[in-house]
Amino acid sequence: MNEKSKQKAGFEQALGELETLIEQLESGELSLDQSLKQFKRGVELTRHCQGILDQAQQVVEQLIDPDDESSAVPFESSD
DSSP, X not given: OOHHHHHHHHHHHHHHHHHHXXXXXXXXXXXXXXXXXXXXXXXXXXXXXXXXXXXXXXXXXXXXXXXXXXXOOOXXXXX
């Protein structure tokens, strides 16, 4: 599996887990201790997903303006 596929799988998996955590928290059926643990995990997943999105944004910004010399950064495709 290449890096791009790993990132997509990692993002999709983390997002799915985050959605499940949100449903559990919203249900109101967890104890306070369980809720805090789930909330902590949700913060970790959110940061992970944000990191992947930030990397994707950098790639997009490099590709948007190919005429701008300041954006002419070597891009290594992991296809």
